[in-house]
Amino acid sequence: xxxxxxxxxxxxLFLSAHPSAILSAHPATAPASAATMPRFVRQDNGRFSLMVxxxxxxxxxxxLHNSSAWxxxxxxxxxxxxxxxxxxxxxxxxxxxxxxxPGKFDTTNIDALIAKARATDKRLVLLWFGTWKxxxxxxxxxxxxxxxxxYRRQRNAHGKPMDDLSTFAPxxxxxxxxxxxxxxxxxxxxxxxxxxxILVQVENEPGTFGTVRDHDPAADAAFDGQVPDxxxxxxxxxxxxxxxxxxxxxxEMFNAWATARYINAVAEAGKRVYPLPMYVNCWLRYKDxxxxxxxxxSGGATYNVFDVWRSVSPAIDFVGTDLxxxxxxxxxxxxxxxxxxxxxxxxxxxxxxxxxxxxxxxILAHGGIGFSIFGIDNPPSKTQTETIAAHARNYKLxxxxxxxxAEALAQKRLQAAVETPGQPRQTLDFGDWKVTLEFGxxxxxxTPAIIPNSPDMDGRAFVIRTDAQHFLVSGTDVRVxxxxxxxxxxxxxxxxxxxxxxxxxxxQADRWLNGDEVDYGINFHKESRLIRVKVGAY
Numbered sequence: 001x002x003x004x005x006x007x008x009x010x011x012x013l014f015l016s017a018h019p020s021a022i023l024s025a026h027p028a029t030a031p032a033s034a035a036t037m038p039r040f041v042r043q044d045n046g047r048f049s050l051m052v053x054x055x056x057x058x059x060x061x062x063x064l065h066n067s068s069a070w071x072x073x074x075x076x077x078x079x080x081x082x083x084x085x086x087x088x089x090x091x092x093x094x095x096x097x098x099x100x101x102p103g104k105f106d107t108t109n110i111d112a113l114i115a116k117a118r119a120t121d122k123r124l125v126l127l128w129f130g131t132w133k134x135x136x137x138x139x140x141x142x143x144x145x146x147x148x149x150x151y152r153r154q155r156n157a158h159g160k161p162m163d164d165l166s167t168f169a170p171x172x173x174x175x176x177x178x179x180x181x182x183x184x185x186x187x188x189x190x191x192x193x194x195x196x197x198i199l200v201q202v203e204n205e206p207g208t209f210g211t212v213r214d215h216d217p218a219a220d221a222a223f224d225g226q227v228p229d230x231x232x233x234x235x236x237x238x239x240x241x242x243x244x245x246x247x248x249x250x251x252e253m254f255n256a257w258a259t260a261r262y263i264n265a266v267a268e269a270g271k272r273v274y275p276l277p278m279y280v281n282c283w284l285r286y287k288d289x290x291x292x293x294x295x296x297x298s299g300g301a302t303y304n305v306f307d308v309w310r311s312v313s314p315a316i317d318f319v320g321t322d323l324x325x326x327x328x329x330x331x332x333x334x335x336x337x338x339x340x341x342x343x344x345x346x347x348x349x350x351x352x353x354x355x356x357x358x359x360x361x362x363i364l365a366h367g368g369i370g371f372s373i374f375g376i377d378n379p380p381s382k383t384q385t386e387t388i389a390a391h392a393r394n395y396k397l398x399x400x401x402x403x404x405x406a407e408a409l410a411q412k413r414l415q416a417a418v419e420t421p422g423q424p425r426q427t428l429d430f431g432d433w434k435v436t437l438e439f440g441x442x443x444x445x446x447t448p449a450i451i452p453n454s455p456d457m458d459g460r461a462f463v464i465r466t467d468a469q470h471f472l473v474s475g476t477d478v479r480v481x482x483x484x485x486x487x488x489x490x491x492x493x494x495x496x497x498x499x500x501x502x503x504x505x506x507x508q509a510d511r512w513l514n515g516d517e518v519d520y521g522i523n524f525h526k527e528s529r530l531i532r533v534k535v536g537a538y
Contacts, residue, residue: 038198040277040317048318048344049410050277050369052123052198056406059199059370060395061125063090063349066133068377071112077377078116083388085396088198089117090348090372092127096141099179107186117196125199125372128183130176130266132206135283135297136163144175151175154219156211164208167262168218177269188274200276201348202267205283205322206259207297213255223254231257234311252292252299253308259299260309260316267315280313281320281348286334303337310342320348322374326355328420332362339366349374354390358476360398361460364416367409397474397528400501404472408464419459419477424451428463432486433535435463435471438479438521445520447479454478461524469495471533474524481521482535490537494518498532507532 039051049056062084068077069091081089091113099105110126117124129139137145144151144165152169153161165172180202191197213219227245231253232238235245242250267278285302289295296302301309301319309319321338325331339345345368350356352375360371373391378384398405408414415428419439428435439459441447453459454477461475473480484492497518498509509532513522522531 036195037275038195038277043410045410045412046341047367047410047412048369049406050199052195055403056410057123057198057369058398058402058406058409059088059125059346059372060086060399060402061088061090061370061372062086062376063127063372063374064092065375065377066092066129069093069109069113071108074112074116078120080376080378080384080388081122082120084373084376084392085399086122086376087395087399087402088123088125088370088372089113090125090127090201092129092139092204093183095128095130095139095176095179098183099141101141102143102175103178105179105182105186107190110183110186111190114191114196118194122196124197125201126183126187126197127201127204128180129204130180130202131165131172131262132203132297134205135207135209135300137165138163140165144172152216154208154211154214155216157215159215162208162210164214166214166216166219167258168214168216168222173262173265177266180266181269181273184270184274184276187276192274197276200270200278201320202270202278202280202316203263205281205297205300206263207283207299208255208259208293209297210293212251212293212298214258219258222258223251228257228312230311231308234307249304253305255292255299256301256305256308257312260301260311260313264313264315267313271315277317278315279318279320279346279348280316281322283322284334286323286330287325303334306338306340306343318343318346318369320346322349323347324349324351326351326353326359328359328418331359335362335366335368339368344369347371352376352378352387354387357390357394358418358458358460360394361416361418361462364405364409364414364462365418367412367414369406369409393476393526393528397530401472401530404464404466404502408466413466414462414464416462417460419453419457421453421457424453429485430463430465430471432484433471433492434483434485435473436481436483436521437461437475438481439477441479441521441523443523444516447520458526466532469534469536471535473522473531473533474529476524476526479521479523480531482533484535484537486537488537492535492537494533495536496534497522498534499529500532501530 036054041049062081064077133139150171152166154164154166237245242254246253282301283296285296292298323334335345345363345366363371417426417437424440426437440451440453459477461478464472497513499511500509
């Protein structure tokens, strides 16, 4: 007899224990059609898109501090959101606040977030702080924390209980799944036709600190057993025990499987009620860190366990990276690890630092789905002002054409580059045209054969091909020039260069550029401006 999945049991228990949820799951106002429901899709060309209102959407997000998603804090926090020109806000939903008593759900915070986002024309990404927050159970309700007999803790190799809920305790999974399903039922009821909430993060930086794997008796029994078939198929390995299949890495692989299986069941319970796109963020294994359970939470979707993790998490649409570094080589390395045929480039968190501003362009270069800055609502200070200004230059410009950005990424019509030490000149290939980017030339005049990098290494640029003759271009600290490369013996020329923007969906030129402004290429400095270039041949 086929047994029902854990997620199905959790959802069934939730609906039977809370009949009102059935009404929430089927509100009087019918939900929007599948065509306009937010969706995560893989395009025919291999690119991924988050679809919002039926169109690709590029996330330019501001993430609130952990304790800022309270109604009385939102007005202050939102000042930084507006100053950044973010199109999306990431905000936590706290399990302990949402379910202060078993089965009693308080939607005050969620409703305040949705109202604030709608009033300011923002979209929301909700972060479920449930079983995990930063590798711990900090946001579990008090009634769970004070009842370890029912809601068992993970244990280390010496039998000591840890500050993590065991993934092998059915009561833990049932409680989290029930609460998460209630959250999704409420979202469907209040937002099922508006789609203010476009994406949900399930848990936060999951995994275990203090031990590589759980030593709960049920966990020990599973570890001594056979590796599940789903894992073996993904890693292409013959059957065996965890030790036989993974050797010295067996305990971390096992904890990744256990964590992913648990989170997938929570996500399934939510998707059965309201199937918004869902992702998991990851505390990374990077910066030369290598010890699971010490340097980073063991069990998260780190690159070394990614295939094991994804083998049992189909309800999770993709994995995000919490990438806190200003070292460009490290940033590029991690983006490359997660930009895969089965996963998009997505910065779920990065540091609130002026130096991370240009790194957004690496996500454009990888055809990613978005970028989020953590902890944007800080007390007034010089650092706060400078950091907001650095990121706002990106967000204001990109936000003014975010739909065009997303569509161009989905169709592989956008290319981008970031200034790299020792590489002040880069080229973007558009087939019959190439675009040369120079990051250290003089303000005007001929570029010398050997040029230094720009003084503060802040250069970046993107180019979108809108049709056979037109390109959209912008950047910072860069000179952009066009050369025709088609093999038809015709010469390329700039027919018109316009500075302007889009108004009511149509391009509007503020001025035409010529002469000094284009003789040696188009120069971009610190200001945010958008240029449309029309090219031709003779």
